[in-house]
Amino acid sequence: MDIPRETLLLIYERMLKIRHFEDRVKDLFAAGELPGFVHLYLGEEAVAVGVCAAMKDSDYITSTHRGHGHIIAKGGDMGCMMAELYGKATGYNKGKGGSMHIAYPELGILGANGIVSAGIPIATGAGMSAMLRKSGQVVACFFGDGASNEGTFHESLNIAGAFNLPVVYVCENNLYAVGTRQSQVRKIEDIADRAVSYGMPGVVVDGNDAVAVYEAAFEAVDRARSGEGPTLIECKTYRWRTHFEGEPDTYRPPEELAAWIKREPIAPYRKLLIEQGVMSEAEAQAIEKKVVAELDAGVEYARSSPLPTPESAMADLWA
Amino acid sequence: MRQLFYNQAIAEALAEEMRRDQNVILWGIDIGPYGGANACTKGLYEQFGPSRVIDMPVSELGYVGMGVGAAATGIRPVIELQFSDWITLASEMIINQAAKMRYMFGGVLQMPLVIRAPVGGYLSAGAQHSNSFESMFSFVPGIKVIMPSTPYEAKGLLKSAIRDNNTVLFFEHKKLYAMKGEVPEEEYTLPIGKADIKRPGSDVTIVTYAYMVGKSLAAAETLARQGVDCEVLDLRTIDPMDREAVLASVKKTGHLVVAQETWRDCSVSSEVAALVAEEAVDYLDGPVVRVTAKDVPIPFSPVLEEYVLPKEADIVAAVNKVLNRVSV
Known part of the structure; x- marks a missing residue:
């Protein structure tokens, strides 16, 4: 398919942003600068970016506990995100949310979610809302392989199928739910096979191939926007880090991890774009330099930002 | 003054608010042509059509969760649970999502969600159709809980609940649906939080x-x-x-x-x-x-x-x- 040059470059830039952001979060967390827990998206960059690049700013996403990648892919600002991770007043959500709860409705980001699978009915409701308001908006719902075993998945996809809702369900199958290998607790190989029960297409794509993800998402978004209903896209991928930072990796064979890192999503994509003349080596370096500078500025913004006043804990409960 | 049954007062409140605001949308089980198990949506499907009065499958977690997503994006969903006892199935979406989303996200969105549900016993309905769970939900910050005792209050408070920009649980007592009481013909609302x-x-x-x-x-x-x-x-x-x-x-x-x-x-x-x-x-x-x-x-x-x-x-x-x- 013919993908516009600016889209191809945007995909490259946003994947790089996620890679650098998550690498930095890893270091900052290890250094004890960030409170709480962080769940990193390293290795899965092509999924979030491939899907969001096929969407408009006004379209919606719902995200997960491993949400940094989705927020960046949808256009989130790394400084406001980092400030939120630091628990600062200038964070996207004034320090009330943290790593697992970033929302920014102005970019259609309806929230990362700390409850596995909880974003699925919320995304479905946003799809119902878009349909009822005839707004033409589409919703991408990100969730993991573990979430696909929750009741929310079944209830929501059944309703989305029945009502032809404009939702793209994006399952990030990284093989493990925390420390449990999914093949031990799921009979079927492909989660996408479940789509047949809901009367929607089920598509399996290589989640480490940004172009493949983009093409699948483009078709699904187009279907959704033209009123033809939802799609389930299963992206086969792998997280490079453990479930959360600090967790010992006792459950994954090292050779499996090494094999997935070897077929990581960004380097081959960079090579492809240079080979096809979409960007030059110099342009690729310039984009990366720009991303790192933006991240450096974002970290500085977060560090120098004020903490929320303790009393602000009492604000924002009621509308 | 005119007399209405409690369920008629509820149906009238729903109809008035639906006429007032096209983003007020009802969904639940059997609320369409069937008219609701307690006739609280009787005639509304005929009046407003299938895109305003939406029959859902038996999926409490799913359709209440959808209310959260819809309320965050410009719809004012009014959801009917056929029995409040089943709110346990949807409680994740009420307690961890609807009640927290505005706060957790620093006030960047609103949650104008109403969940109506019949409560109460005295009907020999048994242990799973006689509950009143208001205490459980009052415990949670971010949820308003209303329990009207007359047709007049059911109508006035439901109208206020629908106009409220927060999550409201509206518990109707099953024994009160057949209660008749005075309800003015002219428009009125009653304030939430007033005894x-x-x-x-x-x-x-x-x-x-x-x-x-x-x-x-x-x-x-x-x-x-x-x-x-x-x-x-x-x-x-x-x-x-x-x-x-x-x-x-x-x-x-x-x-x-x-x-x-x-x-x-x-x-x-x-x-x-x-x-x-x-x-x-x-x-x-x-x-x-x-x-x-x-x-x-x-x-x-x-x-x-x-x-x-x-x-x-x-x-x-x-x-x-x-x-x-x-x-x-």
Whole structure:
């Protein structure tokens, strides 16, 4: 398919942003600068970016506990995100949310979610809302392989199928739910096979191939926007880090991890774009330099930002 | 004045708010052509069509969760649960999502979501169709809980709930659907968070709500014949509770009975008793007595249910106890 040059470059830039952001979060967390827990998206960059690049700013996403990648892919600002991770007043959500709860409705980001699978009915409701308001908006719902075993998945996809809702369900199958290998607790190989029960297409794509993800998402978004209903896209991928930072990796064979890192999503994509003349080596370096500078500025913004006043804990409960 | 049944008052509130705001959308089970299990949406499907009155599959977690997503994106969903007992299936979406999303995200969105659900016993409906879970949800910050006791209040409070930009649980008592009462023909709303004195009195305050309001008024009549003047305070809104009204009444009468239909431990009645203990203990001239269900699941057999659920006579006995009075 013919993908516009600016889209191809945007995909490259946003994947790089996620890679650098998550690498930095890893270091900052290890250094004890960030409170709480962080769940990193390293290795899965092509999924979030491939899907969001096929969407408009006004379209919606719902995200997960491993949400940094989705927020960046949808256009989130790394400084406001980092400030939120630091628990600062200038964070996207004034320090009330943290790593697992970033929302920014102005970019259609309806929230990362700390409850596995909880974003699925919320995304479905946003799809119902878009349909009822005839707004033409589409919703991408990100969730993991573990979430696909929750009741929310079944209830929501059944309703989305029945009502032809404009939702793209994006399952990030990284093989493990925390420390449990999914093949031990799921009979079927492909989660996408479940789509047949809901009367929607089920598509399996290589989640480490940004172009493949983009093409699948483009078709699904187009279907959704033209009123033809939802799609389930299963992206086969792998997280490079453990479930959360600090967790010992006792459950994954090292050779499996090494094999997935070897077929990581960004380097081959960079090579492809240079080979096809979409960007030059110099342009690729310039984009990366720009991303790192933006991240450096974002970290500085977060560090120098004020903490929320303790009393602000009492604000924002009621509308 | 015109008389309406409680369920008719609800249907009228829904219709008026749907006409007023096209983003008010109803969904639930059997609410379309069927008209709702308690006829609260009777005629609305015919009037507003399938895109405003939406029949859902039996998927409480799914369609309540969808209400959260829709409310965050410009719709004002009014969801009917066929029985409030099944709110447990949807409680993740209410407690961890709807109630928290605005706060957790620093106020960047609103959650104008109403969930209507029938509560209550006295119907031999058994342990899974007789619950009243208002205490559980009042415990959670970020949820408003309303329990109207008359058709007039059902209509006025539901209209306010639909216009509210927060999550509201609207618990309707099954025994009240067939209650008839005065409802003005002209437009009105009632404020959320305001109690109502259903019967002024000077000797003892009975704080109550929902179906127990009627039993409390009946008990007050019985006691009036014996020379005891009860004030019956209908909370109407459980959360936010009208603390000022409770305290003002107790300061006036010096005696407090709390009458609720549901279980005792860690319940609304506990909260009322604690409030008075904290803020008005010096005004009390006797112990606080609570009239509640006994702490077992609501049993099926009428003789068992009658034993477990509170009765008018229990309220009379409670008043006598707080007044240190020998029952006649």
